Amino acid sequence: MSPSSKQTTEPDNIRVRIYRFDPETDREPRYESYEVPRTPRMRIMDVLDYIHEIKEVDFGYRWLCGTKKCGTCAVNVNGSPKLACWEEAEQEMTIEPLSNLPLVRDLVTSRDPFEAFLAKLSPLLVRRRDYPGFPEPLSEQIMAPTVHLRDCIQCLACQSACPVLQQPDSGFAGPALLVALSELAQDPRDEADRARLADEVAQVFKCVSCYECERVCPTEIPIVSEAIQPLKRLVYRRGEAAAARRAHAFLDVVKARGRAEAAPIALKTKGISLNALRLALRLMRRGKLSLVDVFPKRPSPGMEAMRKTYQSDGDAK
Amino acid sequence: MKWRYAYFPGCSAKGTCRELDLSTHAVAALFDVELEELENPGCTGAREFRAVSEQLHLTANGRILALAEREGCDLVAVCDTCLLNLTETNRRLKADRAARDAVNRALASEGLAFKGEREVKHFLWVMTEDLGEERLKERVVRPLRGLKVAPFYGCHIQRPSTVYGAGAAGEAPALDRLCRLLGGEVVEYPGASKCCGFHVVSVEERIAVRMSGGHLSNAKSNGAQCIVTPCPLCHTVFDAYQPSIEREFRSKYEVPVLHVSQLAGLAFGLSAAAVALSRHVVGCESVLAHIGYGAAQAAASVR
Numbered sequence: 001m002s003p004s005s006k007q008t009t010e011p012d013n014i015r016v017r018i019y020r021f022d023p024e025t026d027r028e029p030r031y032e033s034y035e036v037p038r039t040p041r042m043r044i045m046d047v048l049d050y051i052h053e054i055k056e057v058d059f060g061y062r063w064l065c066g067t068k069k070c071g072t073c074a075v076n077v078n079g080s081p082k083l084a085c086w087e088e089a090e091q092e093m094t095i096e097p098l099s100n101l102p103l104v105r106d107l108v109t110s111r112d113p114f115e116a117f118l119a120k121l122s123p124l125l126v127r128r129r130d131y132p133g134f135p136e137p138l139s140e141q142i143m144a145p146t147v148h149l150r151d152c153i154q155c156l157a158c159q160s161a162c163p164v165l166q167q168p169d170s171g172f173a174g175p176a177l178l179v180a181l182s183e184l185a186q187d188p189r190d191e192a193d194r195a196r197l198a199d200e201v202a203q204v205f206k207c208v209s210c211y212e213c214e215r216v217c218p219t220e221i222p223i224v225s226e227a228i229q230p231l232k233r234l235v236y237r238r239g240e241a242a243a244a245r246r247a248h249a250f251l252d253v254v255k256a257r258g259r260a261e262a263a264p265i266a267l268k269t270k271g272i273s274l275n276a277l278r279l280a281l282r283l284m285r286r287g288k289l290s291l292v293d294v295f296p297k298r299p300s301p302g303m304e305a306m307r308k309t310y311q312s313d314g315d316a317k
Numbered sequence: 318m319k320w321r322y323a324y325f326p327g328c329s330a331k332g333t334c335r336e337l338d339l340s341t342h343a344v345a346a347l348f349d350v351e352l353e354e355l356e357n358p359g360c361t362g363a364r365e366f367r368a369v370s371e372q373l374h375l376t377a378n379g380r381i382l383a384l385a386e387r388e389g390c391d392l393v394a395v396c397d398t399c400l401l402n403l404t405e406t407n408r409r410l411k412a413d414r415a416a417r418d419a420v421n422r423a424l425a426s427e428g429l430a431f432k433g434e435r436e437v438k439h440f441l442w443v444m445t446e447d448l449g450e451e452r453l454k455e456r457v458v459r460p461l462r463g464l465k466v467a468p469f470y471g472c473h474i475q476r477p478s479t480v481y482g483a484g485a486a487g488e489a490p491a492l493d494r495l496c497r498l499l500g501g502e503v504v505e506y507p508g509a510s511k512c513c514g515f516h517v518v519s520v521e522e523r524i525a526v527r528m529s530g531g532h533l534s535n536a537k538s539n540g541a542q543c544i545v546t547p548c549p550l551c552h553t554v555f556d557a558y559q560p561s562i563e564r565e566f567r568s569k570y571e572v573p574v575l576h577v578s579q580l581a582g583l584a585f586g587l588s589a590a591a592v593a594l595s596r597h598v599v600g601c602e603s604v605l606a607h608i609g610y611g612a613a614q615a616a617a618s619v620r
Contacts, residue, residue: 079507163512167527205520208528209364210512211476222479232368243368246519250365251373260328260360269519283557287596288333302357305427309380310359310373312423 012038014047014089019096020059022105031094032057044077044084044093048107060106068218071155074098075107081157083218098160100174114156117173120201121181126192142188148226149183151219152176158213158223164206173202175213175223182227185234195238198231205232205243245269255310256296258303263293320447322438323385324352325403327396328360329549333557336593337549340578341395341440343591347456347582348448352393355384361402364516372419378406379420382437383429391436393443395578397548398516401473403437405480439474441547441577445491450498458586460500464607466580467504467541467572468492469532469555471548472512492547492577499584506539508532515550518558523565529554530562533570543573543604545580552576556598573601583608589618 013035021029034057036050045066051057063073066085073084076096101109158175159165165174173181181202185194198204213223221227236244249268254260266276283289299307330338345352358381360366366374381403385392394400410417411433421430438446444453470492475481490510493503511532514525533555536544546552555562556574563570574597582592589610594601595618605615 163514163528164517164524167524170521170524206517206524208472208512208514208516208525210472212472212512214477214479222477224477229367229371233370236368243520247365247368250363251369254360254362258357258359259331260363260365261332266519275522279557279561282560282598283333286598288335288557288598293332300357306357306359306380309423309427309429310377312376312426 014038014042015092016047016051017094018051018059018107019094020106021103022060023103024105032059036089038089042089044075044082044087044089044095045073047089047093048084048095060104060108062108069153071153074155074157074160074218076160081160081216083155083157086218098156100160100162100165101156109156111156114154114159114176117177118180121173121177121197122192123180123184125184125187125190127189128191131189145186145226145230146183148221149179149186151221152179152183153219154180155218157216157218161212161216163210163212164208170206171203172206173204175207175227178202178204178207178231179221179223179227182231186230194231195234199235199238199241199243202231204228204235205241207232242269251310255307256299258297258300258306261293263289267294319349319351320443321351321353321390322393322443323388323390323435324354324393325358325361325381325385325399326354327394327399327549328363329553330395334549334552334576334596336596337395337552337576337578340576340582340587340592343587344444344578344582344585345440347585347587348452350443350448353388353390355381355388358384361399363398363402374402375406375410375416376420376423378402379410379417379431380424380427380429382407382410382435383424383431386432386435387429391438393438393440395440395547395576396550397439397471397473398550400437400439401480407433407435407437408480439547441474441491441495444577444581445495450494453495453581454498456585457499459584459608461496461580461584461608462500464501464604465504465540465542466496466501467506467536467539467544468496468509469513469536469544469546469548469551470510471546471551474547475510492545495577495581496545499581501580501584504536504539504541506532506535506541508535513548513551513554515554518554522558522561525554526558526561526565529558530566533559533562533572534566534568537570537572541572542607543575543580543601545575545577547577549576559599571599571603573597573599573604575601575604589615595619 016034017031020032034051036047048061064070068086074081075084077093097107097109104110156176162174164170164172184190207228211224235241236247246269249265253264326338359377362374362377366377410431496503514528518525544555552574579592601619602615606612
């Protein structure tokens with residue numbers, strides 16, 4: 001059936017554009033437009049079902065539970081990832097597959113790269129010592145830090161919204177994988193080297209802290225503060241990672257100079273490179289950086305007081 | 318009417334973006350806004366203190382808040398990331414007694430205490446909310462003549478929603494309204510509320526350059542004559558790294574990047590020198606020429 005020919009134009013109809021592309025048969029993606037009569041409390045999923053069942057359009061979309069549990073129905077709606085079974089249909093919608101995942105066809109993306117990456121993170125509790133067996137008493141204390149993380153349904157909306165994953169070959173795991181890793185890393189029963197996995201495999205320090213993942217998370221997990229920050233702290237405590245060295249250098253410079261100055265932090269972290277020199281010259285030419293900025297500074301009494309306060313918290317460890 | 322705030326410029330505005338500090342003071346002076354700069358305030362820790370320890374993050378930010386309370390006024394920041402650190406800590410310490418006590422134990426040696434009496438604001442909001450749009454409009458003596466401005470808000474002035482609320486999206490953001498009342502035309506482009514990538518620039522520069530490069534190229538192809546941002550970290554990526562962006566994308570953009578206080582200052586009649594427009598990697602001659610400087614005068618003003 002031709003998508004745009006037979007359309008009723010009721011003012012209350014929902015107008016939908018659906019992304020269509022089958023990489024095996026189509027040369028390029030296209031959009032098909034439909035009008036769907038609005039019913040009370042209509043969800044995005046109801047709109048997709050209507051087009052599929054009533055209008056008899058054969059297109060690919062995916063769902064399983066329809067109740068915000070299985071995490072398979074997330075799609076991009078007007079550019080932002082949404083759980084189709086849970087969000088209300090908007091009056092005008094452009095519905096596209098999630099970003100940053102390979103396309104199977106139409107609205108269906110492949111979860112394979114996600115599952116493969118998850119497997120590299122040793123996604124089960126690793127326990128080497130004897131433990132009491134089941135049922136094992138679990139205290140609130142053990143479960144409290146990760147209680148929100150366990151709401152993750154792995155719908156991959158956050159992976160789709162992550163701007164770092166948009167960059168080809170970033171090497172970054174992305175928010176959903178960091179949630180999975182962090183849940184284990186914060187479990188006192190776990191004995192795997194989660195700091196190494198967080199740093200070297202998941203590359204947690206490539207997170208830009210933009211909070212896009214939190215914006216789109218259908219289960220409202222505080223991903224940055226409760227999953228990613230604890231992983232960064234774990235890597236920091238381990239101390240070897242380059243990113244941990246940077247956090248250390250940052251703190252040292254604030255304590256020595258009263259504030260975070262770009263040049264000394266860069267020098268301490270990365271040393272001198274051609275690229276850094278090029279940037280430094282560029283900044284010096286416009287008065288944004290001066291040589292004085294890299295010489296040691298005599299601390300004032302006020303700075304001394306600040307430093308003592310910072311240290312009173314045992315900042316270094 | 319007089320306004321008085323404790324002022325925390327942050328590390329960028331005192332370092333590589335001194336033009337932000339200078340232009341903020343210059344604009345404040347036009348409106349009888351008194352900015353009491355805090356002495357030895359330290360640092361909000363960017364994203365680094367949080368990666369060291371939660372307690373250090375709270376203490377460093379609690380200390381700045383306590384210094385502001387000692388001044389007896391609300392705290393003004395000019396950097397999105399400082400704003401988020403301070404706002405988040407302020408909320409947390411007001412609500413969480415154990416965290417507040419721990420911070421106050423650390424502050425006691427300096428005779429400081431966090432009491433939870435004050436609010437944190439961005440200087441942009443001081444302009445649009447406290448001074449108010451009417452008062453700003455009256456002060457516009459050199460309107461921007463339809464200058465096509467691409468606003469770039471930065472993440473930490475709008476996200477996470479647990480700090481800023483989720484409803485802000487419906488209303489035209491403060492920065493858009495400000496640009497319009499200054500006589501500029503707001504460029505619509507897909508990058509305005511996205512991330513510049515600053516916080517990954519020292520980990521892997523190429524990621525940041527590619528992220529910001531995408532927004533820059535979008536802004537440019539939608540007609541932007543300049544970018545304006547309330548955050549010196551975004552400014553740094555778009556301005557100081559613009560030559561790197563151009564190399565990566567093999568294109569010439571040459572889009573000037575202005576701090577909010579610079580763009581507003583120009584429209585309020587301040588000279589290019591008063592808003593320190595010469596301290597940019599990407600020259601701002603084209604902006605000055607558009608708003609009525611002669612070409613020679615524009616070139617001279619930013620050298």
